[in-house]
Structure formats: C-alpha cells, structure tokens
Amino acid sequence: MTYFPEEVLEHIFDFLSSHQDRNAVSIVCKSWFRVERWSRQRVFIGNCYAIRPERLIARFPRVRSLTLKGKPHFADFNLVPHDWGGFVQPWIEAMAKSCKGLEELRLKRMVVSDESLELLSRSFPNFKSLVLVTCEGITTTGLASVAANCRDLRELDLQENEVEDSRGHWLSCFPDTCTSLVSLNFACLKGEVNLGALEKLVARCRDLRSLRVNRAVPMEALEKILARAPQLVDLGIGSYNHEPNSLAYKKFRNTILNCKSIKSLSGFLEVSPRCLPAIYPVCLSITSLNLSYSPGIVGSELVKLIHHCHKLQRLWVLDAIGDKGLEVVASTCKELRELRVFPSLFGAENAAVTEKGLVAISVGCPKLHSLLYFCHQMTNAALITVAKNCPHFSRFRLCILDPQKPDANTQQPLDEGFGAIVQSCRGLRRLSLSGLLTDQVFLYIGMYADQLEMLSVAFAGETDKGMLYVLNGCKNLRKLEIRDSPFGDIALLMDVGKYETMRSLWMSSCNVTLAGCKTLAIKMPRLNVEIINEFNDMELVEENLCDNQKVEKMYVYRTLEGPRQDAPDFVTRL
C-alpha cells in the first residue's frame, strides 16, 4: 500500500462497527493505527482496572461513547464483598478534564455515587445517554442532577440497580425545556414518583419510544401516559392492579388499543391477572415479553396470555410456567430466539420446570439461540435431543437448582448431555454448567467449544485435568469463572501465559493455595492476582497466612496498570 489518503481510510473505518474489527485494523501498521485512533468514537472496556482512564483518552481523544464493566460477574451473586471496588468516579474525572465530547456512558457492576452523577451532568454539554446495569451507590439525588443538568438527554436506562431513595422528586427535575427523551427506564426504583410530572414529561417528549415505569405508577396514571404517547415501542408496566369492572380498567383497555407500535412488554410488578385481557391485542405483535418480575401471573392466565404471542422472539418468565406452559410456548412462539426461565423460589415445587419443558421448546422453536434455564432436574437424553434440535445456540446457561444433581433417570453425570451441546453448537460463545459433572465434560468442551468466550463452572469436575482441558482447548476463552470445584495449583500454573490472552479468571472455594497464587503473580507481572480474604481481614498479615493454605477467593486479570490503588483491606494483590 503505497499511498492511501487518510480521509479515505477514515471513511472506510466508519463502516466498522464491531470493536474487534477496529482493534484488528489498528494493528496493521502505524498509519492505520493513527487513523483508527483519531476516528474511534465508541470504546468498550470489559474490566475497568485493565487500563487507566488517562491512557484511554490519550489513545482515543475523540471518544464519544464509553462502556465500562467493574466487578467480577460473581459479584451478582453476593460472592464479592461490598467495598471491592469498581468506582466510576476516576473515569468521569478524567473525561471531564480532557474529553468533554462524551455523549454516552454505559456501566455495568460499578459503584456510581451522587458525586459522580453530579460531575457527569455538569461536565459534558452533549451528553445524551446514561445506561446503568446492576450498579450500586446510586440515589435519587444523583438522578435528579442528571435530569436537571443534561440538556440534551435522550436515554436514561436503569436496569436492576439498587437505588436509594433520598427525599425529593428526581423526575420533577427534568426542566420544562426537556423534550429530547427517547428512552426512560426507572422500573428498578422503589419509591414514589411525581405522577403529574411524569405525565407532562411524556407529553412533551414526542420522540419517546421506550418507557418502563416502577411499581409506584398505577394503572390510572399509566393510562393517561399512554394516551399521550401512543407511539411507544417498548412499555414497562408498573402496577397493573384493578377490578376488571372498574372504570379505570375499561379506560385503560381502550387507550392501549391506540398503541399500535408496542413491540416489547415488561414489568407487571403488581398485577391482577383478571385484567390481562386488556393487553391481548398488544400481545399479538410483540417480539419481546418479560414476565420475570410477575409472580402473580400464573396458571391458566399465563397460558392464555402466551397464546396471543405469535411473534415472540424473546421471552423471560418464571418457572411457575411449568413444563405444560412451556409446551404452549413451543406451539405458539415459533419465532422464539431467546428464552429465560427464572426460579420462583417460593412457588410450589410441582409447578417448576424440568427437562421435559426444555425438550418441548427445542422441538417447537428451532431458531432458539440463547437460553437461561433454572430447573429442578435434567437428563442426558434431553440435552442430546436439545442439541440436535437447536444447533444454533450462542448462549447456553443451564442451572439445575440442586448442586451436583445427576441425570434424573440414570443417575449418571451429565457429561454426555453437555458434550452433545458443545459438539452440536459450534457457534457457542457462552456456557454455564451445572449438575453432576466429571472431568469428561471439560474434555468435550476443550475439544469442541472453539468459539467459547465465557465459561461458568460450579461444583463440577474431579481433578486438575478438567481445568486443563479447557485452558488448552478453548482458544477464544476470555472469561473463566469457577466456584467450588477441585482444581488446584497444578491446573492454575500449567500455562500461565494463557491468562494474558483472557480478560479474567475467577476461582473461589477451589484448591488453589496461596503458594500457587504467589507463583502465578511472580511469573506474570502484567496480571493482577488478587486474593479476597474476608474472614481474616482483621488479622491478615502475609507471613502469618501459611503458603499451603487454600485461598478462598482469587481474581486474576490482565492489566497495563499494575496494582490498583483503590483496593480495600481485604483484597491483597500478590
């Protein structure tokens, strides 16, 4: 390539949307690197400790959209102590200083304080989109400053965050001049909102496409809102509680008939099942339905609802749907691509799902490519059938609630079943295992799952060989998280270079010892090997902790920055 104008290169790079593609072109040669870095607008940082914000800004000075992930995945299940880290504050400070063009911030599992949100709201005049997923530290005070100060806000999307309600009405802080909202999701908030302010806000934001309200928004208020926003495409219902004979219900039933664009429905945080017929007309065209927060919709009412959902592509539901309900899904929802069945831990056990429901789905929904399935039992035969019927899985997460439960029919380990899945689904990128499993399943995974990027293991395997099969075989592995499995130092240390090709490794309640972790840390200086020792945080002195002692929780990740400065007492970086 002798001469190729940089403007042309930049124009070509504009067509590259995926991060991997842009990363690839940036290492072709120096001039491509230069063009790419000046034109890069969207950056994804899978681990906020892999790199300092200053280094990011130095390389991509014109970044407009930043995605950051903080805590390890198992933090979702209370396995990571509260003050572990993942603060967004240093990122916002750095961007506020040198990168004022920021428009979009997407955070997952990070700590977001009011101070951070206040600084955000004042520092970026073009800020448009804030998406927070399972973050903590947020209060309504922080939300109020975003509402008040972000003049051009298009998107405020709060998904499953713990938000503390301080006094004051954050929603009323959107100024009368705010007309730019396209997406507003506050379903996870617990407190009251000013219903009048909400209605007026919706009325003046003519481009609003997505609205998900919390349980403090009753049917009457929602009816008024829908009357103002018949153009909605995505609706999250708060309280859906009324007598079917009431005037409020009849009004709602009429109003929602005007909302002809709704493609996605969720919420029903409080529900009177006898009012569900009002949404049957909407169900006929929806492609996405999330009932996973509605334990009140069960039995025949749930089935009647599903019967209307012919175009459904995504369904999230509680296991109270039962195998019978899943059979209805299988016969009705032929376009289904994604299914999540969550456990309703307080429901009747006999209403839960088993392997039969999953097999029925695989027969009726061959386009299925993403599954999260909590069940009480599974069999190899069922998994083999599912693997045959649905070869397109990219995400397959199976959680048998009873750890180490064997095949319900044969009492054998479930190695063959999962083996069939990885052998059939060559595009598999994410896999979560459960049930009784020996080293054999890992042999299969190492052999066949060459596209696998993320593997979650719990209570599985017999010897170090299991972990080694995976580390040796899965060339594209990015995240490996293991709990309560008998893998130790031999597996950990066999190929230490592997971890620099991965984002992170988590091992808890396994057999790795302090000595093993220390060895890894010494051999690989560009990894942070962090030990979490909650039980001994008062007395932890490294000399006292014996090298042969097993480490409770270990988190290893590649980084350019060395040890992090904000680690709490109970985290030791070796």
Place this chain on the structure above:
Amino acid sequence: MAKAGLGLEITELRLGFGSNGHNKKRVFSEVVKDGKCSNESEELHNSQPSMNQIVGWPPIRSHRLKNIERKSNPVCSSESAKSYVKISMDGAPFLRKIDLKSHKGYHDLGTTFENLFGCDGGVLIKGSDWSQYTAIYEDKDGDWMLVGDEPWEMFIESCKKLRIMKKAN
C-alpha cells in the same frame, strides 16, 4: 457458622462471616437427599460450609431475589391457618363455606361468588345499581357491615360470616 434448618430459611436474612459493612448474605437451604451427592460434597468441601448452606446459590441477582420475595403471595408467607367462613345467599337452599385466605382480593372473592351461586361478582361493588344483590358480612363485634369498605387484609381478619342479600325494593 450458623447451621440452616429446613423449610423457610431462605427467607431469613443472616449475618455473613466477615464484617465488611455489607453483612447480609442470602443463603440457599438445600437438604442433600441423595447419598452420592453428600459423599462427593464431603470429599470436596472438607473445610467448607456444609452443602446445606451455600452462599450465592442459585446464581440469581440479588435485585431479582429481593423483588420476588417482596411480591411473594401473601398466602404463602403468612400463617398457613385457613379461614373458612359460612356464606349464604337469599333464596339459596344451602349455605356454603369458603376459605377467605386463599383469595387474593375482592375481585377474586367475586369470582368465587359467581362460581358458588351464579350471581354476578359485581355484587361486591358498593352502590352498583344493576345488581339486585348486595354482599354483607358479620364482623367480630356481631355487626353486619357492607363488604368492600375495608382494605382486603383487614376484611379477612374481621369477617366471621358472609351473606349475599337481596336488595329491598
């Protein structure tokens, strides 16, 4: 280490092992029934908490867990004692008995009225002109009250007897 018992431990909040501020750990009680499982667990977890007490299992986000708990059917979480009351309808030859606590609210009760007596469930709506019946109940003091004035939870505690009465012309 506190040992979990059987039954409803999953609803309990417990102090965790460490004291790092966030002390609440949800524990999942699971009695290991299968002998094979418990042997394996002993091998794997010599120094670990018993399989009856597994932190972070099943792997569900705490936000989801909290929401399902809050909204769990009140019948499940309250005392299991049932609350059967007699119900009569003017003109019907026999009385019936129904379990108030198995109903979720007034509209649910209306459905039961329809099923038992074939009357319109709207009988429960106070002042509705188009029903020739009205529903009243006898409370703890022996007074006859109009059904529907009180919040449902209070109603099921105070209701001793139900009657579907023909309205006077």
